Amino acid sequence: MNCREIQNLLHAYGDRELDVMTSLEVEKHLQTCSECKQALENQTVLGNSIATGAPYYKAPASLRDSIIASTRQAAQAEQPRIISRRWQWNPLAAGLAMAASLALGFFLAMQFQQQSARDFLVGEIVASHVRSLLATHLMDVVSTDKHTVKPWFDGKLDFAPPVNDLTADGYPLIGGRLDYIGGRTVAVLIYQKKKHFINLFIWPSANGGETPQTTVKNGFNIVNWNHAGMAFWAVSDVSPEDLRTFADLLGSDTSPAR
Amino acid sequence: MNENEPATQFEQAILPHLDAAYNLARWLTGNDQDARDVVQEASLRALKFFGGFRGGNSRAWLLTIVRNTFYNWLEKNRPHEVSTAGDEELYGLEDPSVDPALLLARSSNVEAVRGAIEQLPVEFREIVVLRELEDCSYKEIADVAGVPIGTVMSRLARARKQLQEILADKSETGDRP
Numbered sequence: 001m002n003c004r005e006i007q008n009l010l011h012a013y014g015d016r017e018l019d020v021m022t023s024l025e026v027e028k029h030l031q032t033c034s035e036c037k038q039a040l041e042n043q044t045v046l047g048n049s050i051a052t053g054a055p056y057y058k059a060p061a062s063l064r065d066s067i068i069a070s071t072r073q074a075a076q077a078e079q080p081r082i083i084s085r086r087w088q089w090n091p092l093a094a095g096l097a098m099a100a101s102l103a104l105g106f107f108l109a110m111q112f113q114q115q116s117a118r119d120f121l122v123g124e125i126v127a128s129h130v131r132s133l134l135a136t137h138l139m140d141v142v143s144t145d146k147h148t149v150k151p152w153f154d155g156k157l158d159f160a161p162p163v164n165d166l167t168a169d170g171y172p173l174i175g176g177r178l179d180y181i182g183g184r185t186v187a188v189l190i191y192q193k194k195k196h197f198i199n200l201f202i203w204p205s206a207n208g209g210e211t212p213q214t215t216v217k218n219g220f221n222i223v224n225w226n227h228a229g230m231a232f233w234a235v236s237d238v239s240p241e242d243l244r245t246f247a248d249l250l251g252s253d254t255s256p257a258r
Numbered sequence: 259m260n261e262n263e264p265a266t267q268f269e270q271a272i273l274p275h276l277d278a279a280y281n282l283a284r285w286l287t288g289n290d291q292d293a294r295d296v297v298q299e300a301s302l303r304a305l306k307f308f309g310g311f312r313g314g315n316s317r318a319w320l321l322t323i324v325r326n327t328f329y330n331w332l333e334k335n336r337p338h339e340v341s342t343a344g345d346e347e348l349y350g351l352e353d354p355s356v357d358p359a360l361l362l363a364r365s366s367n368v369e370a371v372r373g374a375i376e377q378l379p380v381e382f383r384e385i386v387v388l389r390e391l392e393d394c395s396y397k398e399i400a401d402v403a404g405v406p407i408g409t410v411m412s413r414l415a416r417a418r419k420q421l422q423e424i425l426a427d428k429s430e431t432g433d434r435p
Contacts, residue, residue, distance in 0.1 A: 011415045015389070017396045042361055046421055049365030050390040054372055059280035063294050067276070067301045071268065074305055194393035219274030219316055237274055238393070239315070 001025060006036050014043050056195045121233075124181050126217050129199045129235040132177070132188075138197065139175030139190055149176045153187055161187035161202040161230065169249055171198065191246070198236040198246060205231035212247050214240060223247045268308050271316040272301065278317055278392055279324045285387045286328050286380060292335075300327040318394070321402045325384065332380070339380060357426060364425040374424040382417035389414060 001009075006029050012018045013026045030037050132138045141152040150163040156178055165173045171191045179188045179201065186203040205226050212225035221243045224233040232250065236243055272279075279300065283293040300323045311319055332340055364370050375386055381403075388394040388402060400407045 008415070011418065012396070012411055015396070015414075017411075038358060042358055042422060043418060045358070045362050045365055046418055046425075047390060049371050050375070050386070050421075053365070053368040054375055054391060055368075056277075056391055057281045057284035057293070059276040059297070060290075060294070063280065063297060064273070064276055067298060068269065068273075070298065071301055071305045074302055075268070195391055196393065218270045219272070237317075239317070239395070239398075241395075242393075 001029060003033060003036055006030075006033070007039055010036065010040055010043060014040060014047065051194055121182055122215055122217050122222055125199075125201055125222065125233050125235050126220050128179050128181060128188075128201070129220060130218075132179075132190075132199060133197060138177070140177035142175045144173055144175075146173060149173065149189070152176060153178075157185060157187055159187075159204045159230075161189070162228070163189060164250060166191065166246070166249055169245075171246055171249070193236070193238045193242055193246070196236055196238045198234055198238065198243070200250070201233040201235075202230050204229060207231065212244070212251070214244070216240075225251060227251055268305055271308070271311070272304055272320050275317045275320045279320055281391060282321055282324055282384065282387055283328060285375070285383060285391075286325075287331075288376060292331070296328050296331050297324060299331070300324040303327060315398070315401075318398045318401050321388070321392075321394075322404075325402055360426055361422060370425060374421050377424055378417055378420060382413055382420065385410060385413045386417050386421070 006026055009018060009022060009026055013023060018026065030040065141149055143149050143152075144165070144167070146163040146165045150160070153161060153163075153176065163173070163176070167173070171193055173189060174192050174197075175190045177188045177190070179186050181201055181203070184203060186201050189200040189202065191198040191200060206229075207226045212223050215222040215224075220235055220237055221240045222233065222235045223243050223246075224231065225247055226232070227250075232247070234243055234247055234250075238246075276297070279297050280293055283296040283300075284290065287293045287296060300320070304320060304323050307323070329340075375383060378386060384403060385399060388399045394402065396407050396410050399410045403410065405413075
C-alpha cells in the first residue's frame, strides 16, 4: 500500500476499528514511513486534546426535571382513556383480569425470590455508582498509580483487592474509594473510558470462576464475575461491549496462571 | 411506581443518556436554550416511538432521535446552515505543513480546541462529538447519523484534517489575549 492508501486507513487504525490483517499492514508501513508516522502522531495529539480539553455538556437538572414532567404528562394523557373504556365495556373482564393478575403476581413472587438477592445487589451497586457521580464522592484516593492506590486500602479492609492499571488498553485507573455493599465494606476502583466512569466493586468471595453475568439496570450496564477468590462487579454507562472487554482484561490480568 | 408501567420503562431507558443527548444537541445547536428545546422535543418523540423500541442500545437509539430532531429544527430555524457536503470527494494526504510541535502547543489550549470544533460544518461536528466525546464505535455513529460506515470514516478523516488546519492556522494571528 502507498502513503495515500495508508493515510486513508490511518484514522480507523488509530481508532482501533480496522481488522487485524489490515491493521498489521498499516503497522508495517508505519515502521518505515516517517511521514505517515507523523500523521498518526498528529492525529493522536488532536484526539487526546479533544478528549481532555473539549467540554462535555451535561444536561442541566432543570431540563431533566422538565423532561420527566412532560413525558409523564404525555404518557398519562394516552393511558387512562384506553383503560377506562375497557373496564366499562366488559365488567366480567375485571374478574378475569383479577384472577390473571393474582396468578401473575404469584409467578412474579416466585421469580422474585430467586432473583431478589442478585437484584438487591445490582440495585445497591447501581445506586452506589450513581451516588458516586452525583455527590462528587467518586474517589477517596485520587491517583493513576496502582502503587499508590493499592497501599491506600491497607488497614482499611480485611482483604487486599487486586489493583491493575489498564491505561494501555484505554481504561486508565483514576482512583479508589471504600463503599458499603451487601452488608460489608468493599473496595471500589474507578476507571475511565474517555469521558465515562467505570466503578469496579471488589470483595472476597468463595464462589469459583463462573462465566461473567451481564445485567442492565436503569440504562447502566453491569458485569459481574468471580476470580481468584474475589467477586468483581463493574458498572458503567459505557457500551456493553466495552464493559465486557474491560472485564475480560481484568479476568485475564489477575489470572494466577500468568 | 410500578416497574412495568410504560412511563417507568421509558424513563429507565432514556434518563441515563440524557447527558449524551444534551451534549450532542449543545454542540450541534451551539447554545443552551436551543439544545434544551431540541432535547425536550426529542424526548417526546422518543416516548411516541418507544413502543417500537426493541431494547438493545438505548443510547444510540436516543441519540438518533436527538439528531433527527435537530435536523428538523435546523431546517426550520437556520435553513442556510443545512449543507450538502460531497462525501464522494476523496480526501488527500495529510497536510505536511501542519507543524507537529505547533499542533501540540495549540491543542493544549482548551478554548482553541472548542472554537475549532465549533467551526466545523455540522455534519462533521456531529461525527467528531460522537467519536471523541461520546466514544461511539464507527458502527454506532453510522446508525445514529444514518450513513454507511465508509462515510463515517471519510467524514471523520476530513473533520480531523480540518481541525488540525484550523488549530495550526491560529498561529498566523497568534493568541489574542
